[in-house]
Amino acid sequence: MFQVYDVTEFMDDHPGGGETLLYSAAKDATEEFDDAGHSDAAKELMKKYYMGDIDESTLPKTTRYYVAPQATQRSWGASGGGDFTTKIIKFLVPLVILSLALAISARSYAPRW
Numbered sequence: 001m002f003q004v005y006d007v008t009e010f011m012d013d014h015p016g017g018g019e020t021l022l023y024s025a026a027k028d029a030t031e032e033f034d035d036a037g038h039s040d041a042a043k044e045l046m047k048k049y050y051m052g053d054i055d056e057s058t059l060p061k062t063t064r065y066y067v068a069p070q071a072t073q074r075s076w077g078a079s080g081g082g083d084f085t086t087k088i089i090k091f092l093v094p095l096v097i098l099s100l101a102l103a104i105s106a107r108s109y110a111p112r113w
């Protein structure tokens with residue numbers, strides 16, 4: 001059995017640091033917790049964040065992490081984007097700006113006959 005704790009509210013106040021809790025999230029952190037040599041007061045405090053128990057046998061054997069597709073796509077505007085038209089626009093806009101800049105600079109450097 002695993003005891004589950006929700007330490008969201010405790011992140012900023014944990015004397016061992018918020019990152020420490022983050023690195024121990026979503027896994028069995030018994031060893032790390034014991035290694036830190038927590039006091040009885042700390043163990044008492046844990047009760048405040050106790051959520052419940054999880055039966056290990058119900059957990060998947062392997063854990064695979066993946067990045068959700070929407071997290072990897074940078075959207076353009078509120079409608080989001082990743083479609084074909086957006087890709088074309090993303091390619092064309094810088095191209096048009098570059099062409100305009102080149103045309104303008106070519107005109108100002110061109111010999112005046």
Ligand code: HEM
Pocket residue numbers: 005007014015016017020021024029032033036037038039040041042043045046049
């Ligand atoms: C609900 C969970 C937790 C509570 C309530 C808690 C609470 C505390 C408290 C009160 C202290 C101050 C020292 C003490 O009184 O023992 C402390 C220190 C510390 N905790 Fe936690 N802790 C929790 C989880 C964890 C976890 C999962 C880790 C995993 C690495 C961790 C690592 C540490 C470390 C490294 C220190 C610093 C020890 C030191 O510098 O003396 N804690 N914690």
